[in-house]
Amino acid sequence: MPNKKTKSKTNSNGNRARNGASRSKTPLLAKDARKGAPTPVSGLRTYSIPDMRLEHPDLSVRQSIEKDKDGTEHVRYEVTGNLDAPVPPIRDSKYLDKKQCIEIYRYMLLNRKMEVALENLYKQGKVVGGVYFGLGQEACSCASAYALDKDDWFAPMIRNQGSLLVRGFRASDTMMQYMAKADSPTRGRDGTSHFGDIEKRNMVSPISMLGDLIPVLAGVALGARLQGRNVAVMTYIGDGGQSTGVTYEGINFAAVQNLGLVLFVESNLWAYSTPSEMQYRCKDLAERAIGYGIPGVIVDGTDACQVYDAARDAVERAHRGEGPTMIEAKMMRMKGHAIHDAAAYVPKPMFDFWKKRDPIARFENYLVKEKKWLTAKENAELISEVERMIEAEREIAVNSPMPTPESAEGGVFCEDGCHEIKPKYGMPKVTKRTGGYKETEAAVHLK
Amino acid sequence: MPDTTRAPADREITFAQAIREALAEEMRRDSTVFILGEDVAEAGTPFKVLAGLLEEFGKERVLDTPISEAGFTGLAVGAAMTGMRPVVDIMFGDFVTLTMDQMVNQAAKVHYMSGGKWRVPMVMRTTMGATRRSAAQHSQSLHAWFCHVPGLKVVLPSTPYDAKGLLKAAIRDENPVVFFEDKMMYKLKGPVPAEDYTVPLGVADVKRVGEDITLIATSSMVQVALGAAALLEEIGISAEVVDPRTMWPLDEKTLIDSAKKTSRVIVLDEGYERYGVTAELASVVATGAFYDLDAPVKRMGAMHVPIPFSPPLEDATVPTEQTVFEAARTMCGK
Numbered sequence: 001m002p003n004k005k006t007k008s009k010t011n012s013n014g015n016r017a018r019n020g021a022s023r024s025k026t027p028l029l030a031k032d033a034r035k036g037a038p039t040p041v042s043g044l045r046t047y048s049i050p051d052m053r054l055e056h057p058d059l060s061v062r063q064s065i066e067k068d069k070d071g072t073e074h075v076r077y078e079v080t081g082n083l084d085a086p087v088p089p090i091r092d093s094k095y096l097d098k099k100q101c102i103e104i105y106r107y108m109l110l111n112r113k114m115e116v117a118l119e120n121l122y123k124q125g126k127v128v129g130g131v132y133f134g135l136g137q138e139a140c141s142c143a144s145a146y147a148l149d150k151d152d153w154f155a156p157m158i159r160n161q162g163s164l165l166v167r168g169f170r171a172s173d174t175m176m177q178y179m180a181k182a183d184s185p186t187r188g189r190d191g192t193s194h195f196g197d198i199e200k201r202n203m204v205s206p207i208s209m210l211g212d213l214i215p216v217l218a219g220v221a222l223g224a225r226l227q228g229r230n231v232a233v234m235t236y237i238g239d240g241g242q243s244t245g246v247t248y249e250g251i252n253f254a255a256v257q258n259l260g261l262v263l264f265v266e267s268n269l270w271a272y273s274t275p276s277e278m279q280y281r282c283k284d285l286a287e288r289a290i291g292y293g294i295p296g297v298i299v300d301g302t303d304a305c306q307v308y309d310a311a312r313d314a315v316e317r318a319h320r321g322e323g324p325t326m327i328e329a330k331m332m333r334m335k336g337h338a339i340h341d342a343a344a345y346v347p348k349p350m351f352d353f354w355k356k357r358d359p360i361a362r363f364e365n366y367l368v369k370e371k372k373w374l375t376a377k378e379n380a381e382l383i384s385e386v387e388r389m390i391e392a393e394r395e396i397a398v399n400s401p402m403p404t405p406e407s408a409e410g411g412v413f414c415e416d417g418c419h420e421i422k423p424k425y426g427m428p429k430v431t432k433r434t435g436g437y438k439e440t441e442a443a444v445h446l447k
Numbered sequence: 448m449p450d451t452t453r454a455p456a457d458r459e460i461t462f463a464q465a466i467r468e469a470l471a472e473e474m475r476r477d478s479t480v481f482i483l484g485e486d487v488a489e490a491g492t493p494f495k496v497l498a499g500l501l502e503e504f505g506k507e508r509v510l511d512t513p514i515s516e517a518g519f520t521g522l523a524v525g526a527a528m529t530g531m532r533p534v535v536d537i538m539f540g541d542f543v544t545l546t547m548d549q550m551v552n553q554a555a556k557v558h559y560m561s562g563g564k565w566r567v568p569m570v571m572r573t574t575m576g577a578t579r580r581s582a583a584q585h586s587q588s589l590h591a592w593f594c595h596v597p598g599l600k601v602v603l604p605s606t607p608y609d610a611k612g613l614l615k616a617a618i619r620d621e622n623p624v625v626f627f628e629d630k631m632m633y634k635l636k637g638p639v640p641a642e643d644y645t646v647p648l649g650v651a652d653v654k655r656v657g658e659d660i661t662l663i664a665t666s667s668m669v670q671v672a673l674g675a676a677a678l679l680e681e682i683g684i685s686a687e688v689v690d691p692r693t694m695w696p697l698d699e700k701t702l703i704d705s706a707k708k709t710s711r712v713i714v715l716d717e718g719y720e721r722y723g724v725t726a727e728l729a730s731v732v733a734t735g736a737f738y739d740l741d742a743p744v745k746r747m748g749a750m751h752v753p754i755p756f757s758p759p760l761e762d763a764t765v766p767t768e769q770t771v772f773e774a775a776r777t778m779c780g781k
Contacts, residue, residue: 187562198528198565205561209548215518216553219525219533226481226507226531233525246548249518256513412559412597414566414621421568421621423530428478437471437499439464 049286051298052306053330054088057081059353061275077275079347087356090366093305095312098373104146104304105367105374106382108138108360111162113390114171118178122339126398128180129191134159136302136334137268139359142166143304144234144264144329147311149319153220154234155204155213157241159266159333161193167201171390175397188403189411198424210241214250214263221259221318227425232318234262234311240271240279242288251324255292260318262311263326266301268333273345286328294324301329302359331359456608456638463496463633465607466572469614470497470534472643474504477532480618481508483519484536492536494574494633516545520571524553527569532618537573540627541587546571554623555598569624570617575603576629576667576717577765583753586761588666588718593625594694594727600624600648601694605669607637609692612646620648629667629717649696653705657687660711660775663702663728664688668715674768675775684779694724702728703735710741711778715766720748742778747771 059081066076093101115133122131134141141162148154148167156163161174169185174193176184185195186205196205204220207213217233224231237247242265254261265285269276282288289296295317299306307329314325332354336343367374374382460468474480481504482497488511491498501509512519516537523533537543543550550571557565575588593599602617602624604610610628617624654669655676664672669690676686689705691698706712712732714725725746733744750764 185562185564186560189562190560194560196561196565204525204528205557205565207553209552212521212548212553215521215549216525216528218518219522219527220529221525222522223526223529223531226479226526227529246517246521249513249515250521252513253515253518253522411563413600414558414563414568418563419566419621421530421532421566423479425529428481428531430478431505433503433505435503437467437503439499 047290049284049289049296049298052091052310053298053300054091054303055085055300057085057330057353059083059350061269061277061347061350063278075345077345077347079350083349083353087362088300089370090303090362091300091306094309096305096308098371100146101305101363101367101371102373102382104143104308105360105363106386107142107146107162107166108304108363109383109386110165110171110390111138111142112360113386114165114174114393115161117171117390117394118175119339121175121179121394121398127178129178130338130340131178132158132161132192132338133335134161136332136354136359137266138162139304139363140264140266140301140307140329140331143307144236144311147308147315148232148234149315151202151229152232152234152315152318153202153204153217155196155206155217156193157206157213157236157238157266158192159238159268160236164193164203167203169197169201169203171393172396175394176400179397179400180402181397181400182403182407183400187407209246211237211244211247211250213237214247214261215253218250218254218257218259218261221254221261222257224425225259225321226428227423228429229425230260230319230321232260232262232315234264234315236264236266238271239265239267239269239276239285240274242285243279251292251294251326254324255294258321258323260321261324262314262318263324264311265326265328267328267330268301269350270333270337270343270346272337272341284328286326289326292324292326294326296326296328298328298330301331302354302357302362304359304363331357456640458639458641459636460607460639461633462607462610462628462635462637463494465611465639466496466614466628467498467500468639469611469618471500471503473615473618474500474508476643477618479530480532480534481510482534482536483510483512483523485512485514485538487511487536492538494630496628496633497536516542517549520546520549521553523569523571524549524557524567527567528557528565533569534618535569535571537571539585540573540575540589541584543571543573543589543592547592550593550599550623550625551596555596558622559598566621567623568621570614570626571623572614572626572628574630575627576631577749577754578631578761580756580758580761582756586754588627588716588749590625590627590694591718591722591724594724598623600696602626602648602692603666603694604628604692605632605654605664605666605690607635607639609646609652609690611639612644613648613692615643616645616648619645624648627666632667632670635670646692648693649698650693651689651691651698651701653687653701654690655686655688657685657709659685659709659779660713661687661689661705661709662713662715662771662775663705663732664690664715665694665717665724667717668766671766671768671771672715675771678768678772679775682776682781684775684781686775691728697731699731699735702732706732706736707739710739712736712740713745713747713771713774713778715771716748717765718748719751720746721751723748745774745778747774
């Protein structure tokens, strides 16, 4: 996020200063702090994290042990805080116009309706394995991917199935993956939304090991830069997944090399059954950006406009070659980890609180009632168009054949002419240097 | 092609120089080739294998990384996806444990899992080999771990000639290749042509022709086998030494043909003998030459202990010329 863009909004957007930082200045990095902020008293450094949210939920979850009649102990979670806080409005976007907002809204609808269709396919016994949902996270998935330019790259996580739709994949692609069909993008070799496209949509397939995508995407940015291009590379990590070591390694490398990583930390409060209170100790994960020496920002992950604006700022920063940005999107995972998980461990009042903050209902209200960019009739037509489309996609997916057992073998290696290997953005330019290297005594580290 | 079919080179260079020459030639030939790893640039690695490459190719193509093996191996996977050909340097073979997730779960699987749509043309260079008095965390030979994974090619050069030709072939390959260099061989000298050549992956080489027993040996064990063969010759046993050169793809035919000819086989490898590559190679021979064998195939590898530090202890853990000689003599009944 470029400093100047956030400064003017500082007072209105509820930025909270940290360590005594002045409210009027929100320097993002140590060197900016030295330049812009008042001289700190007693040598305290002043950092702050821009917070775009229009509310700051104060809910906290704690573990309690409950004994049943037999004396057996069970772990329960309790939520405390202001559960009746009013629902905040949608923040007007700095960048998005009417048409773009409606387009994002449509993708969010597609995202949700596709997942409803997947749930039904599962119940009909047509899905192989489980189904993963991004319920409550559609604004984050769709508005973030919408901020990318055509040449940018991204890699979704399992709950970002909406990002794929924004980048031009069809719902039937994801449905066929779930049903392990021969026509699925991976020809039945991988499932769920684990597929990618290197030719047109620049999507790296999700990797099951959490955090692993971060260095891979940083590597994409490195490869592109060696070929003379600064591309933005967007990926996501949850509040659970960010605990992994490789998350640190990837962000650190991107920071050191000024690679255009746009990292969404999706704080959706539950990592499978483990609450975020048991994943990390800092108040907000965006604070970790300070440790990496990169900008960090907090957005309401249920507000498509906030997500888009932060993503767009980060993407432009990446295009300028200025390095990575960490965006923490706060929201709640509104279903279990996957379809098999009823999420009984989540206190019900928490679901109730976040249900009122449903990203689609709020965006619909914003577009129809507040902005009046959609009439009720237009909205109803849009919804039924999306439903018809999903039904057509479902038909295509269901009718695809299963792969033949004979096709399991082969294709492990890329052999003779299987692929043309060429740089995506052209051959790297080589600086002319005089002569070859000088021979030196080899292996000096040997005894 | 095997050494024997080539005109002899008119110069000798070390194994380390051969590696450096291969990298430099490939980097001159193809601007998508670049090196990344810890202390590869100014330091040129602790073994000075890369010394001078920074000066010729610049810091963008000889890239020092933060200490983060998992991170920069993942980075190489991403860079390879964009059409670059990264050569990852893992300082000690023991540190490959930190990269297993990236190599096994990413690099090896991308092509298959994507239904053949993606490829990762990267090379991971690392070291192996004991007897450097470095104890158990700097002395292991862990190549068998990678051999177990479909989607990875595994290369173990045993001479400067093979090192240059195999590394050039590895860099040109469309798939992830793990390239193990025995650190005790960096100073080994041998004939290496100054011109461009490759040694194809998947072609074994008969390093010494013999009649009575076959010693199938990899990497550092090739020199041990050749030494043992010289000792065996003194007592009238003619030993053939066959070097598979790549664990995958594996040239099964050359191994089986030699076994059929000599009827006795010892398989030598510096990795752990238990569940190691010797087991797979012995199985290939036992199955393919069953009716021609006069004795069960014998395997010799590292002792099943963490490599100890003290010289008398460490030397006892790996096969030597003497132990191979004794085993071969016993097998031949002399």
